Amino acid sequence: MQESWRDEVSLLPEELKEILDITAKHNRWRKYETINLIASENTMSPLATSAYMSDMMHRYAEGKPFKRYYQGTRYVDEIEVRVMKLMGELLRADYVDPRPISGTTANASVFRVLGKCGSKAVIAPVQAGAHVSHTKFGTLGALCIEHIEMPYDPDQMNIDVDHAVKLIEEVKPSFVVLGASVYLFPHPVREIADAAHSVNAKLVYDAAHVLGLITGKRWRNPLDHGADLLTASTHKTFPGPQGGIIATRDGQLYKPISRAVFPYFVSNHHLHRLPALAVTAVEMKHFGEAYADQIVRNARALAEALAAEGFKVLGEHLGYTRSHQVVLDVRKQGGGAKAAQLLEEANIIVNKNLLPYDPPDAIKDPSGLRLGVQEMTRYGMKEDNMKDIARFMRRVLIDGEDPRKIAEEVKAYRREYTKVHYCFDVNTLEDGKLYLLY
Numbered sequence: 001m002q003e004s005w006r007d008e009v010s011l012l013p014e015e016l017k018e019i020l021d022i023t024a025k026h027n028r029w030r031k032y033e034t035i036n037l038i039a040s041e042n043t044m045s046p047l048a049t050s051a052y053m054s055d056m057m058h059r060y061a062e063g064k065p066f067k068r069y070y071q072g073t074r075y076v077d078e079i080e081v082r083v084m085k086l087m088g089e090l091l092r093a094d095y096v097d098p099r100p101i102s103g104t105t106a107n108a109s110v111f112r113v114l115g116k117c118g119s120k121a122v123i124a125p126v127q128a129g130a131h132v133s134h135t136k137f138g139t140l141g142a143l144c145i146e147h148i149e150m151p152y153d154p155d156q157m158n159i160d161v162d163h164a165v166k167l168i169e170e171v172k173p174s175f176v177v178l179g180a181s182v183y184l185f186p187h188p189v190r191e192i193a194d195a196a197h198s199v200n201a202k203l204v205y206d207a208a209h210v211l212g213l214i215t216g217k218r219w220r221n222p223l224d225h226g227a228d229l230l231t232a233s234t235h236k237t238f239p240g241p242q243g244g245i246i247a248t249r250d251g252q253l254y255k256p257i258s259r260a261v262f263p264y265f266v267s268n269h270h271l272h273r274l275p276a277l278a279v280t281a282v283e284m285k286h287f288g289e290a291y292a293d294q295i296v297r298n299a300r301a302l303a304e305a306l307a308a309e310g311f312k313v314l315g316e317h318l319g320y321t322r323s324h325q326v327v328l329d330v331r332k333q334g335g336g337a338k339a340a341q342l343l344e345e346a347n348i349i350v351n352k353n354l355l356p357y358d359p360p361d362a363i364k365d366p367s368g369l370r371l372g373v374q375e376m377t378r379y380g381m382k383e384d385n386m387k388d389i390a391r392f393m394r395r396v397l398i399d400g401e402d403p404r405k406i407a408e409e410v411k412a413y414r415r416e417y418t419k420v421h422y423c424f425d426v427n428t429l430e431d432g433k434l435y436l437l438y
């Protein structure tokens, strides 16, 4: 079948063939041949992918369901309402806005309403993993809201709670932001929420990385512990389409925020995300707890295995990790930039990362690597696989074996793990049944 496809392709203009060929190469490499440990990525189920490829990707639906500025949206309206209901059930939140097209857009909509130009926001310290959108270099900067970092406790690799509470009481910010991109240990929500509320500030919990751990009940739901708003990406530990979401239990807050999403930050909201997100939400209702449980087990297993292979793994005295992530200090192995490059040559995909003790200007060659196990877990890997991954990494980074040789082994290893787990097992693309959808 593939050969006849190639014959037809051979009749196409050269530049078109090249485009298709590059895309096919990407798909083959990243979907079937590599071990992906990028902590912010995941993969949709075949069913969600099939639902994603709908005509909705061509449409507009400005406004809210059943109150649109366009005609032709009756089914979009129905699906969007279902997404709001399903995500609301998973997060036990009455008010959900799924229209932000990314976590950053969700943050922008929330920050725009809670602050104005010149107001102050207190954020988690950058060493504790705060995202660029929480800072003056990102979304807060674009909104000219000043950011003030909470103090950091290096021993706990977390926010220094006592000093953070004092800081919030002194600064009296408009809002406080928790949640992070390098995120091994949960931020202290209750204490920070109480401090924020004592000075009439709102608490935003950015769950971009850990949404799937929260909906899978392995991490506490910040809305149960005082957070006023939750923002997130829908494609990291939550394995949906790339996109963003806002959830709250406060109807008064929800109103102005959903009025900021549109028209401030989206016009079309990439409508084809909605059926795929709804499918993923149903999958997570059924399989989300088992999935989150295995993610957390695998992360711990990978950390322990890497330490046993001779790597310096951060957070040893704290049990290494409670999330999907593992963080390595690879200064001995030549630094983050070199290590990430060598691993890529070996078909193991990771990203270099600043460590809590790195100066901010070390960003091009930081000391660390950030690893996430959520995608390989979704492809069915368990604790024993984590030991194998740690061994591959040792051979590349410590033993100095030729990464191209390891790449071939990784390719063969990955062949056994190409089926998506924690979803309904329907033969979608093979028998074409779901092509009926579009």
Ligand SMILES: *Cc1c(COP(=O)(O)O)cnc(C)c1O
Pocket: 040, 101, 102, 103, 104, 105, 107, 130, 131, 133, 179, 180, 181, 182, 206, 208, 209, 232, 233, 234, 243, 244
């Ligand atoms: C990834 C991330 C985001 C935003 O991600 P998008 O790519 O815009 O969806 C926001 N906050 C945190 C903490 C993140 O890690």
